[in-house]
Amino acid sequence: MAANDGHRVTVNGAPCSLDGTDPATNALDWLRGQGLTGAKEGCAEGECGACSVMVARPDGTGDGTRWTAVNACLLPAAALDGQEVVTAEGLGSPDALHPVQREMAVRGGSQCGYCTPGFVCSMAAEYYRPDRAAVDGGSDGASTSGQGGAAPHDAHECGPNGFDLHALSGNLCRCTGYRPIRDAAYALGAPEASDPYAARQASPPPPAAATRLVGTTGTYARPAELPEALGLLAEHPGAVLVAGSTDWGVEVNLRGSRAPYAIGIDRLPELRTFEVGDDVVELGAALTLTECERLLEGRVPLLDQLFPQFASRLIRNGATIGGNLGTGSPIGDTPPALLALEAVVVLASAAGDREVPLADYFTGYRQTVRRDDELIRAVRIPMPVSTTTAFHKIAKRRFDDISSVAVGFALDVRDGVVAKARIGLGGVAATPIRALATEAALEGRPWTTDVAREAAEVMAREGTPMDDHRASAPYRSAMLGTALLKLHAQTATPQEVGA
């Protein structure tokens, strides 16, 4: 592959050259440099969505395309090679507004307007979602989630037109208070048959072409297949593995990190597998969380509780399940759930695959057993999953926040007795951990209020919580203590609407 020419990206239907772009340049800055200043930088870390654009991505289940909204600030521009991007400017013009733009404009959905192009792109992606369908009975009766899974969304978070409000969970507005934006989203009809963006979804997405871009700060290479990626990894020990770039992008933007060599692994076919067996479900490491949610179709209820609480739709559209384990963060949201599910990590190297139980994977603060020459190929979840599962996330904000404490529960309750208990914890130690003492305090005992109380006291002493800006140590311990009580209250009695 040529290193420094021939890199092309289609923006709003027109071909543009990526040649000469440094690998540290993100897609947002690159687009703005092209004169497309609609997308804005609000935070440069994927929290505000002012930079949201749509990219053409595989629909995951067939041969079609899905317009997928992502944070342009996190995505390396180099990763756009061969791709198709649509910005607010491409959706419509002041004289010919797109339906999304028209609803936003006439309903007072913009005040200062700075976040608006990003909202428009996130909203347009949901507008084009093929399985978005009008729900009978209006917004108050709506209960089904839009995203194909069985995510426990509240009725008021889904519009009568099937619009899933979580599609906008990664977009912040400081002016409006959101009500007119919600009204705009819920007023959208179906795309017209002549709508070119709707029509585009019927044909395949652009292939993830192999690419290599060399700039002043380093090299970005996206190999076509796994053996090539492993070869590059062996050749460049310490190379940065970039999948959705939702973590690495923050490192680049906020901490000035630069990769001498970065390997894009987000589109490796070997990492995008999805297999359902009788005793295991295998998720390819490069599947995004949105794709996992869509493909699992409710097979793992614990994960369905997790997905809507994992960052935002914009992040889940980019972030991969492997990436969330690859960072080794103690406050990643999938580890507590995957620990409870007794998931296994499949690590690939030139020497072949090896399997590591997730419980043995983390070795220290942002450290894991993964060697420099390995990458995460897949995550395996044993089936069937336990009868009683839940994901509890303690955070300041319900949408798009980082856990101060996260708990994954997987309990097998048979004949009123806890036959097996697996509990994963995040945010209370240098790594995600299992609550082993609590598990022991539960197993073999009846699932009663008294046992739950006793075990909750054990659980309150798990880990070594600390004080920080997210929560105090006493609160974290207290939340460990109440999590089991809440689980018991929710599962042992008719469900009460929790806040």
Place this chain on the structure above:
Amino acid sequence: MSALSERPANPVVGQGIPHEAAALHVTGHALYTDDLVQRTHGVLHAHPVQAPHTHARVTGLRTGPALAVPGVVRVLTAEDVPGVNDAGVKHDEPLFPSEVMFHGHAVCWVLGETLEAARLGSLAVEVDYEPLPAIVTVREAIAADSFQGARPKVERGDVDAGFDGAAHVFSGELEFAGQEHFYLETHASLALVDENGQVFIQSSTQHPTETQDIVAHVLGVPSNEVTVQCLRMGGGFGGKEMQPHGYAAIAALGARLTGRPVRLRLSRNQDMTMSGKRHGFHAQWRVAFDDAGHLQALDATLTSDGGWSLDLSEPVLARALCHIDNAYWIPNIRVNGRIAKSHKTSQTAFRGFGGPQGMLVIEDILGRCAPLLGIDPIDLRSRNFYAEGQSAPYGQPVRHPERTGYCWDQVLETGDVRARQAQIAEYNATHEHTKRGLAMTPVKFGISFNFTAFNQAGALVHVYKDGSVLVTHGGTEMGQGLHTKMLQVAATTLGVPLSTVRLAPTRTDKVPNTSATAASSGADLNGGAVKNACEQVLERLREVAGRRLGVHPSDIRFADGLVTSVGGGESVPWAELVNQAYFQRVQLWAAGFYRTEGLHWDSSLMHGSPFKYFSYGVAATEVEVDGFTGAYRTRRVDIVHDVGDSLSPLVDIGQVEGAFVQGAGWLTLEDLRWDESDRPTRGRLATQAASTYKLPSFSEMPEVFNVALLGRAHEDGAVYGSKAVGEPPLMLAFSVREALRQAAAAFGPAGTSVDLASPATPEAVWWALEQARRGGAGQPEHGHVVDGAPGIVPDQPDADDRPLRPHSELAAQGSTGGA
């Protein structure tokens, strides 16, 4: 009805139209300051060198290594300043400091061919620091007697006598957090020089004239060599009233020294660590009630955390003292104020401007005392509303006090409040693990700048030969819809369709000596000026039309694009008359001016009538709290708010909703944390990014959100009978905090008084409901309410203290002062 407030038939004002730039917003075509960089050739990029200390002396600065970095063009330091090395109006904010006053303080700036080059250059600059002890919290400042600026006092009646005979006396304290503006667009400036070295600065500023003043004094040039333009801002909220000036000055200085355009745009982290925020406060209070719950006396001392420099801290404090009464008659009152000097960012204006801080104190008092008095908080509040004939503690009669009652009754009725109270009691009795609360709170907010001189505005209205109209005014657009309203005012006054009128960007060479677009006064002031300019043009056109139509000029009417004689006689199209007037050599443009009449204020005595009028509003909020975690959701909000006769209902409802959610963010979610430990990072802002500082998202939007504008609310003496709207509804969010308090209290025995930290994060609510479960036993760190006289008497200022006159009053001596 005054001429200013009277509306013609079928006016364009009052129509609910979208924001004038909505089509540009939604398509990404609207331009913000930093978007202009892509359209400017040869731009240099500025990057700060931020100190890694909270308080330190700069003992050495070597720029050489930075200049060796490829792409670095220049490093700006104190030696480069030709004028005054100062970024403020109080001469206490050196642009290039020799003493670091807060963690992240910029000591110099690097200019590079690219932002990356400038960033790498900033890492290469070598700075020697001698660390010094730092004051990080307001309590530390109080203990160290570290204060700055004026110590104002508002006093009325006989406070001691009020306590002596009272049936109930309570005392307590409250410390509450500030708030980051988090305008989505960070501070940005782009400076260019012309062939004479004159500077043109595009800046995201709410106060172009003051930006111009500061740039001129830094450059050592007269103001006529500096022009500032603001196309629009991506949010301001007060954060761009005083703070943009220094950044604009850096860009201007760089442009003058290099001859090239210089762009300065802060990253979010830079913006959060360097720019000022809403003031956090500490309050001590003692309050007396009679048996029926009527307020008898209040004695309070408010200490605001001003950060490292004065900035707008004095007028913010003055407004806090003037709003501690909120909507309540307090016959005997004494409120002392002081400003802590700490090693933090220089805290500044933020929507409400001290009003929220003052009002939070009285709402907290009522919320904590209601259970101890055994009175429903809804009744306790309404029982204390102002009545006709009563005055605010600073002497101004409270006009239209009945509007609080109108709003209150309307919310009670349309919000079905009494029935829902009963439903909530039933719900709470039957649900062990979740509890609900429903609270109502009022707002009374004074409109006008306390600083009287700022209550003036200018406008420039051009009528072109073809009849099209171009309006320029002194106010800036930050999303609040000011430009939309000004178009509606101009179209209404001229009697032309909205499409005839266009708005030009705000710039100081069009309308000079403007006031900040702040204090909610943008539409009042600039609307008055636009209307005045339009009327000047009309007076001249009236003569032309009178001759043309053969009637007396005073019998001419301008409406719907037609110029008609009274009684429906002959008419002539607007454009035709304008064209005719041109050929008769009639001046078709005018400079308008407006000054708010009837204001007076003595800031040394804190007495007078500083406000043109009061805005009123009421909110009822219902929340549900999870007893396992303290997490909560806002189930329903009902608001009735008084905006006078609305100039632009869609805009005004947007302002009410947005302000409410922003206020709820301040009170419940947004959690500014400075490192208060003894680690080397002491004083560093720990929440300096969107990932750690959480603003409201969709999940904080009330599930049911009903906003109504009060009907029959004409305001005589304001433009077309309207009222200001920007700030007052922010304070409706007290209802969220009080509802959370009540829901938390429901986890305990009846009559439990609950202390609630601010912001009331899920963690804070959880500690509050744990307190309730213990029957209200106080948490030592929050200073539980003390029941009974004499209670804890607030700090009183030293009797020998000279009453300091706030800097903002020193205009005659050359200072420009704040809002």
